[in-house]
Amino acid sequence: xxxxxxxxxxxxxxxxxxxxxxxxxxxxxxxxxxxxxxxxxxxxxxxxxxxxxxxxxxxxxxxxxxxxxxxxxxxxxxxxxxxxxxxxxxxxxxxxxxxxxxxxxxxxxxxxxxxxxxxxxxxxxxxxxxxxxxxxxxxxxxxxxxxxxxxxxxxxxxxxxxxxxxxxxxxxxxxxxxxxxxxxxxxxxxxxxxxxxxxxxxxxxxxxxxxxxxxxxxxxxxxxxxxxxxxxxxxxxxxxxxxxxxxxxxxxxxxxxxxxxxxxxxxxxxxxxxxxxxxxxxxxxxxxxxxxxxxxxxxxxxxxxxxxxxxxxxxxxxxxxxxxxxxxxxxxxxxx
Numbered sequence: 432x433x434x435x436x437x438x439x440x441x442x443x444x445x446x447x448x449x450x451x452x453x454x455x456x457x458x459x460x461x462x463x464x465x466x467x468x469x470x471x472x473x474x475x476x477x478x479x480x481x482x483x484x485x486x487x488x489x490x491x492x493x494x495x496x497x498x499x500x501x502x503x504x505x506x507x508x509x510x511x512x513x514x515x516x517x518x519x520x521x522x523x524x525x526x527x528x529x530x531x532x533x534x535x536x537x538x539x540x541x542x543x544x545x546x547x548x549x550x551x552x553x554x555x556x557x558x559x560x561x562x563x564x565x566x567x568x569x570x571x572x573x574x575x576x577x578x579x580x581x582x583x584x585x586x587x588x589x590x591x592x593x594x595x596x597x598x599x600x601x602x603x604x605x606x607x608x609x610x611x612x613x614x615x616x617x618x619x620x621x622x623x624x625x626x627x628x629x630x631x632x633x634x635x636x637x638x639x640x641x642x643x644x645x646x647x648x649x650x651x652x653x654x655x656x657x658x659x660x661x662x663x664x665x666x667x668x669x670x671x672x673x674x675x676x677x678x679x680x681x682x683x684x685x686x687x688x689x690x691x692x693x694x695x696x697x698x699x700x701x702x703x704x705x706x707x708x709x710x711x712x713x714x715x716x717x718x719x720x721x722x723x724x725x726x727x728x729x730x731x732x733x734x735x736x737x738x739x740x741x742x743x744x745x746x747x748x749x750x751x752x753x754x755x756x757x758x759x760x761x762x763x764x765x766x767x
Contacts, residue, residue, distance in 0.1 A: 468627055
């Protein structure tokens with residue numbers, strides 16, 4: 432093994448952010464691309480220091496363009512002498528959203544069935560920057576802009592009535608390469624002579640993320656800032672801490688404003704809060720009353736009711752719901 436700067440950076444990152452991972456059972460998601468191969472190689476090299484039990488998981492979309500990838504990843508895994516697990520999709524639509532949703536479901540199912548409390552993916556600093564831009568142009572608020580954090584819990588399979596077959600541990604997703612760029616993972620794979628599988632779908636500009644990666648980011652690097660990926664990723668890091676703080680404050684205040692039935696808010700006390708917290712409190716209120724997340728316009732309708740005349744109400748909430756002013760309260764009602 433040749434110890435490189437990336438080995439040091441990953442080792443230090445894990446010591447700082449995830450020291451609890453020592454001696455863990457870790458499932459490594461490997462697509463065959465440069466980022467996941469870089470991650471697998473680094474983790475395998477660090478296994479002796481961290482005493483991990485590693486295994487590889489591959490999600491085969493079963494698209495015509497994916498023919499041969501699963502066999503390639505399986506052979507690669509055999510070279511590392513690691514356990515290999517695979518899930519095959521059935522009639523998966525060729526869209527970014529459908530593929531991403533299915534992959535997380537598949538990885539979670541493997542982790543639970545094989546008792547791996549940790550799943551790691553090869554998302555990089557570049558992915559983080561691209562996600563920020565993707566959500567920005569969609570009109571996301573600060574919560575959406577700080578997506579792709581270092582870790583999150585993975586939900587178990589829905590509709591399973593036999594919890595005994597699942598691990599009692601929560602399954603956590605960890606992204607340990609968020610301070611390493613795609614260019615760096617590519618250079619590492621070349622230096623280590625890793626057999627990267629080039630996914631032809633990454634070149635299709637009909638996928639919006641590919642267009643951001645292939646056209647927008649290079650344009651910004653050339654005409655605005657060569658370090659745009661790093662700077663955007665740092666923005667996400669700042670937003671993540673700020674959103675966490677605001678959410679903590681929101682939960683605390685929401686408990687004082689919400690009534691016992693969870694269908695009413697004290698609008699007099701709500702009016703005393705800054706607008707940023709009003710919006711967050713109202714979003715939490717609507718989330719507790721309906722299954723569908725409210726959008727910006729729906730939240731603003733309720734904000735406008737804080738100082739509105741009695742009996743005023745919203746015009747369009749999901750599933751025939753409405754919020755009406757009743758004295759000092761905003762009350763959520765279901766309209767038949």
